[in-house]
Amino acid sequence: MAEIQLKALAHSYIANPVGPDDYAIRQLDHIWHKGGAYALLGPSGCGKSTMLNIISGLVQPSEGEVLFDGKRVNELSPRDRNIAQVFQFPVIYDSMTVYENLAFPLKNNKVPAAKIKARVQEIAEVLEIEDKLHKKAKNLTADEKQKVSMGRGLVREDVSAILFDEPLTVIDPQLKWKLRRKLKQIHEQFDITMVYVTHDQLEASTFADKIAVMYDGQIVQFGSPTELFEAPNHTFVGYFIGSPGMNIVEVERCSGGVRFGSIVLPLEAWQLELLERIKSRNVKVGIRPEFIEISPVVSDETYAAEVLDIEDLGTYKIVTTQLGGQEMKVRQNEEFDATIGARIDLLFPKQWLLLYVDEFLVQEKQP
Amino acid sequence: MNKIPDNRAWWLVLPVFLLVAFSALIPLMTVVNYSVQDIFGPGQAYYVGTEWFKEVLADERLRDSLVRQFVFSGFVLLIQIPLGIGVALMMPRSGIKGSLCLILIAIPLLIPWNVVGTIWQIFARGDIGLFGWGINQLGIDYNYTGDTLDAWLTVLLMDVWHWTPLVALLCYSGLRAIPEAFYQAAEIDRASKWAVFRYIQLPRLKSVLIIAVLLRFMDSFMIYIEPFVLTGGGPGSSTTFLSQTLTTMAIGQFDLGRAAAFSLIYFLIVLLISWLFFTAITHADKEK
Structure with missing residues (x-):
């Protein structure tokens, strides 16, 4: 068992990388603590398998260091790193x-x-x-x-750690769930550091205590499933975690808040102050479909939206609405009913309305 | 769907039947025909039944040459199969070096048999051949035209040089077909080089090795031109293999009946052994 540290790690499959686009993994620092159960979550091609192979030693990183318990292992082969890895497709000695x-x-x-x-x-x-x-x-x-x-x-x-590279891809869904639980049990029983690569958020959150979300060669957030859900650190996390993903709207600054279409969203004082200081024009707001409320009464804080579509997913409904020229998804329980084209009033609770500048979340500094 | 019985459908088999008849059946039946007759000249043929077969089976010369043939094929397989695997394992996996290696290794395969015989006949000569001269210079008395052991070694060496590349190329293609993931898993499982060979490479080479063994057995069992050119079957009859004995009998002595009976037995031996090889190897595959 070991603590695995990645220090200024970057990797490119091209011999002489020039721009950031040439890198499969852009420079990152990360620590996998001893005995933890981690998931590495991200879409195909984001660099998660590359990272796993770098940890196990099957791939040599082009830059940076891999440390096991503080010792550099870059030069060690997988056999010397004493690591176990399970691949996406079964490899058996037939x-x-x-x-x-x-x-x-x-x-x-x-x-x-x-x-x-x-x-x-x-x-x-x-x-x-x-x-x-x-x-x-x-x-x-x-x-x-x-x-x-x-x-x-x-x-x-x-072993220092066990790495899983989407190990349940070939397994049928029922057994998948069982095996995931099994892995979790094995982790609890043997207390080995495990890193589990997947592109399935459900798989990640059932297995891992903490999830690292990878996007475009970077780890954009490392946190518990709840943290990823409630405070996505990057617009990609918002979009990728949750089903459906977060509503993310590009906005412009205006007095007292931000604006999209004809809709003006008021912001908190610290957010306004921050926006004044930052020059970037890439400003977005995000809110999860689960946190948008439909208000029975019209007030200053509600916004009139038009119902475009209602999907009934059995235990809940996803209402697609149009607001200020943008699509906004709202999750409602089974009882909700409305006709297509009807007007409903949306309420955005302040604590769930998140502000993103240059794709990253801006948070209030803790006093 | 309703099946309509119509015997005219048999006509559809006719082209295949004719093709097989001309390529195999008719020539084979001619040989069978010869093997049961004693032919003195045109129109002077007498039916002799199984007499030729009995005589052939009792013939000392043929039996000796059959033994020689088995020893030769045995050595060919024992040397060429492991050597071919070894060469394939050492070849670069890809890139320009890999291509270069492939070309170099394939060259002996492109040389006509009689040229191979001639090359070695000169190459191994003690007076003007680089190989023979070199060996003699080392103080070893080497003369393939006079010494039985030297003649055998030279014939074997020639065959190894000529045909190991085939085994190597087959194995090389088999090795390239092993997915990288197997090597990665073995590395992760901390398998030794030997374990990788024994449990990953060898099992996955099996199908190409079956082909290699069968091809090399059949080919070496029917070898004719190369030793004929190199040693002429000598010294004495020490390197006279089956096909040469047969040719001498059929063409040299024009002993058609005896040669035909012998050809059939020869054919049956090749068939039987190939079949044995094949069933033995594929049978071991099945679950107990």
Whole structure:
């Protein structure tokens, strides 16, 4: 087990990178603490697999350092870093049985035979493949193969960390949920640092205590699922986390607040003051569909919007409205009903109306 | 869908039947025809039944050459298969070096058989051949035209030089087909180089190795031109392999009946052993 620190890390697959667009990972600093369960969340191509391969040593970073417990490991191969990694698609040694597959990493580490037997049995039970132990691995189904693949990652006790690279892609949805819980249990049981790469927010939040959201080669936010939901640090986090994502509207400054279309949103004093100091014209406001209220009465704080569409998602409804030429999604419970084209009055609670400058959240300085 | 029975459909099989007939059946039946007759000249053929077969099976000369043939093919497989795998493993994985290696290695395969024989016949000569001369200069008495062991070694060396590239190329293509993820997983699992070979590369080379073994067995079992040019089957008859014995019998002595019976037995041996190889290898594959 180890604390994994990434120091001024950057990586480019091009030999002589010029601009920031040439980098798969732009310069970042990050620490994965000892014994934590982390998720690395982001869309395809954001650099999350690259980062995982840099941690495990399969890829050499072009700049910066990787530290395990404070020691530089850049030059060490994966075998010397003593790290386990589970890949997106099952990798099994098909000439071996399931048992031999699971025992393989232990055998390579010269673990005594009795210990191997006990450990393989234990992991097979956790993954519920103990009845298949003596089957040839190549005759398994894709699900089972991936379990074996995962088992090989979990079987070693002394690893610095276990890295998962979208390990449940090939697994069918029902089993997916079960295996995710299983991984969580394994984490609680063995207390190993785990980093789990995924593009599925649900997968990330069920597995991890803390989620790092990656976008365009950078970690834009690192926090608990609640933090990511309530205070997205970057417009991308707002958009990516939550279903549907945050309503994000480009706005212009005006006296007393910001404006889009004919709509003027008043801001707090500290926000206004901050906007005055900052020159950037890239100003946005964001509010989650869950936090917008529909007011039964018209007041100074409500805004008249037109209902464009209502989606019934079973336990709740997503109402798409138009306000000041912008689409605004509102989440309502099952009882809500309105006709398309009807007028409703929206209320934006102040604490949930977030201000973004240059895509990043601006927050009030804590006194 | 309703099936309409119509025997005229058999006509559709005719083209294939004709093709197979001309390419295999008719020539083969001619040989079968010869093998049961004693032919003295045009119109002077007598039916002799299985007599030729009995005689051929009892023939000392043929039996010796059959043994030689098995020993030769055995050595060919024992040397060329591991060597070919080894060469393939050492070749660069990609890039200009990889392409260059491929070309260099493939060159012997492009040389006609009789030229290969001639090259080695000169190359291994003690007086003017670089190889033979070099060996003699080292103080080792080497003379492939006079010494049985030297002749054998030279024929084997020539075959290794000529055909190991085929095994290497087959294995190289097999190795390239292994996804990178397997090597990564092995690296993560801290597998040794040997374990990577034993558990990843070798199992995934299996299908190309079956082809390599079969091809090299059949080819070496039917070898003719190269030793014929190099040693002429000598010294004595020490490097006279089956096909040369057969040719001498059929064309040299014009002993058609005996040669035909022998050809059939020869053909059956190749067929039987190839079949044995194939079933043994594919059978081991199935779950117990």
